[in-house]
């Protein structure tokens with residue numbers, strides 16, 4: 001807790017900030033959320049999302065923690081969390097900016113030259129220009145440092161640049177992105193983490209091909225991106241040559257504390273309870289059924305736990321400390337709970353649960369919440385989070401890493417792992 005009465009994170013000032021945000025959202029959000037989105041196609045919903053983002057920008061709610069010189073609001077992490085918590089109560093079209101404003105743009109604001117920050121910050125925060133994040137590849141997801149997309153030096157002096165060749169996978173919103181951040185291998189002769197570099201890239205550069213990936217629930221976010229002799233100027237490098245892994249991890253760490261509980265990610269437990277209350281099993285309310293009661297009770301206990309972990313992380317941040325790896329626990333519980341509760345809700349609804357409504361979304365409807373496991377994959381799979389918890393919270397021995405310290409272009413010989 002911040003005790004200084006003039007500090008924006010002082011509890012009273014933070015409460016006043018939240019109250020203003022609640023009032024502002026109540027006034028504006030309904031025109032952009034819920035019923036306002038029903039029946040909209042992709043382009044229309046995206047346009048609504050851009051309009052919402054522009055309105056937030058005009059009122060100091062876009063890029064809350066980023067400096068005002070780059071279009072941000074110059075606020076604190078706790079103010080951003082307060083606003084996001086309130087914003088997530090509405091079903092707003094913010095998803096198109098979820099990657100852009102959470103990771104690439106803040107890292108650009110940290111590493112890019114001043115002129116680039118001033119030029120590219122405001123259009124990104126206003127929602128005019130979306131950024132995507134090209135890290136994962138067919139052979140590199142959890143083990144990001146195993147990536148193979150390579151960049152070779154091209155030109156010198158003022159024309160110094162890099163030629164990029166390779167493939168990225170699972171790139172969210174690549175089809176609407178104007179810019180990208182990308183991690184590539186610039187030196188295969190050193191250990192895998194040491195040979196990577198980080199760039200930002202204009203998605204209109206010749207040689208970039210974006211292909212969409214069809215998803216079970218019809219979401220249109222995921223893409224594969226092919227890079228064929230793509231030229232990127234050396235002036236678009238973020239961080240030193242060989243420091244790309246560090247910048248990538250920093251990028252991924254920025255949004256660790258955005259997830260509070262299921263709101264914004266899945267239908268709330270209250271919706272599950274009212275669904276159960278309205279259904280009968282063997283002549284009695286489903287709420288009297290042991291299985292439903294136990295799933296509901298477990299959900300409530302986990303939610304309390306997640307909120308407590310969240311509060312501890314906020315206290316640590318308010319005191320100027322870095323929150324610990326317990327954020328992994330929260331994401332792990334949230335992803336699992338979403339599918340467990342949704343599966344049971346579908347059982348309750350019977351065959352009608354299989355009729356997927358065109359406007360159904362994982363944040364508001366049980367069937368898409370069950371069908372979409374992305375919360376359990378993106379930002380660290382369940383298994384990787386369990387490893388993190390085992391190693392960093394419980395202090396158990398590290399995973400076996402046979403390629404540790406070995407040059408990337410010298411694979412581990414069979415039988416010697």
Ligand SMILES: Cc1cc2nc3c(=O)[nH]c(=O)nc-3n(C[C@H](O)[C@H](O)[C@H](O)COP(=O)(O)OP(=O)(O)OC[C@H]3O[C@@H](n4cnc5c(N)ncnc54)[C@H](O)[C@@H]3O)c2cc1C
Nearest residue numbers: 133134135136140141142170171172374377378381383384
């Ligand atoms: C909705 C969505 C959006 C995404 N958006 C982006 C994006 O914008 N940009 C981007 O770069 N990437 C994005 N990703 C990719 C995401 O980062 C990867 O999917 C994730 O890192 C997992 O990597 P992978 O898919 O290659 O699986 P793998 O790493 O190949 O894992 C496969 C399986 O092996 C398990 N496993 C892997 N390593 C271990 C281990 N050490 N111990 C135990 N089990 C292990 C995993 O848990 C998993 O079950 C997105 C993914 C999703 C689902």
